[in-house]
Amino acid sequence: MPAPVMNSGPADRAPAAAGLGRRFTGFGTHRSRPHRPAGDWRTNRLAYAMVAPAFLFMVMVHLVPMLQGVAMSFLQLNQFTLRQFLGAPFVGLANYRAILFDPENPVRAGLAVAARNTAIFSTVVTVLVLATALGVALLMNRNFRGRALVRTLMLLPWVVPSYVVGILWSYMWHRDTGIINRILVDWLHLLPEKPFWLMGPNTLWAIILPTVWRAWPYVFIVFLAALQTIPGDLYEAAAIDGAGPWQRFRHITLPMLRPAIAIQLLFQIIQSVYAFNIVVMMFGNGSGYAGEWGDLLMIAIQRQSFQSWLFGYGAAASVLLMLAMMGVVALWYRIFRQELIIR
């Protein structure tokens, strides 16, 4: 888990505070002195009081419902048993078996298609977002007039509400009158005839591009900020030693950016696997089906749960998805743990 990772507190200055006496013993980051027992109750009381409201809300709206969600995955919860909620008949692992192994089950086929799309979608989105953000950050990491303005303008897509992004792009992808086909076919003549974007395999691109469009600006700002912390002397020294632009990028820029890249990579993976808003709004304003090439896991689970009333299946699929994501995060942590130590 990434928990201890982003601990970027300053070095512990406890010695300076030693003369302040007993009241001060509570201070100090837990990271720097992990083996000391926690402070006494009197100093801790304030800390607990400050954490309490957030903790209470997290228990109420995260922990309890999540445990109930896991419990739901073991129940036969459908339109007939919905009123009993957690009192619905217990069926053990039957939901899991049905969505993983039962070839007769239509839900299984739907989820498999959605899982394939989600895998392609989140891989392509993550790669495109990071690559675009890095490329544009390198491009903009120089002094030119209007830089501050350009930087602000670039962030605008990220501020546009995601449901607006979905509505807007579904309108732009429209086959006959949409601007994208007009540019590609009528103006640039890149394609012989107007393709359908919201049907067939093209759908994957039609949902990937808006997602990338909205996501990359934020990553770009983070990368640009990271680029500006790289001391210029490093490049000068490397240039004197005869390193070309590619070598400087490869041996200075990339290593210096690795921590920022690691964090953004993880956030992008989580966000795109759990993507919902933009894509769901692109098809019938949230009431339509995106088709065999546009259906994503979160949307498929939502449909199974709230349109087909198959809550048990939906819960089992959510649990599996969460477990898979935990595996991804663990893998990510193994690869990048070196980058995450603050030097």
Added chain:
Amino acid sequence: MTPQAWKRVHHAILALLTALVVVATLFPIVWMVLSSLQSTADLQLGRISLTNPRWENYRQMWANVRFGLYLRNSLIISGITTLVACSFSTLAGYALARFRFRGADLFGLAVLSTQMIPGIMFLLPIYFIFLWIRQTFGLPMVNTYWGMILIYTAFFTPMSIWIMRGFFAAMPRELEEAALIDGATMFGAFLRVILPLSAPGLIATGVYIFLNAWDELLFAWVMTSTADVATIPIGIRLYIGQFQNRYDLLMAAATVTTVPVVVAFLLTQRWFISGMTAGSVKG
């Protein structure tokens, strides 16, 4: 080519690339605003005229769908959520940054783990918890402002705690130490010394929460059904679909929806960008 001429070409290419990126990035937003100023008939033919903007659409959209109600609901729910979640995360973020207490590591881990739970997983349980609260205490939760505010506060507090924690951790500890020597209590030092210096962090966190609350869709669909409490993502769907196909009004409404967040962002971007990048650059 002389080195000078080569340098000039190089600059020109970079400038051209920059301009291309800016145009491509902003084009969809510009297209949305342009489309909102056309007539339905023109949009259906795929025609856009730049010379004859129909400002009328911005009058009509409020009558065609009761958009004012949805906008009001979104403002109230997102606004109060921002205030509450910002307070909660400031307190918890400060505790995590400055105190060692039993369970601090576990709490920090739990804060991040919440981001791993797919929202769909606790949608139905929360719905049933809300029904249970109503049956047991007689307090309606579904279809209420406070129900939505409760959910959104809980949703956006964890990441905000993390932002505030990084912000407080970067502040020099001598600030509180001086106040403590002067006889302030620890909470007093936080309240009178640290908090006034935290405006940039608070603004960054506040904007983050507001943007996310404004953006929420799934829970809004399930937890609100009457126009009295439903938010924009519900109302905006009414311009097209079964009964009408008013893309012009839809685009006008989309523009109106985007304006408050863009304004909030532009007013605060100086602090927002530094606040949001401070934690993530260092990792």
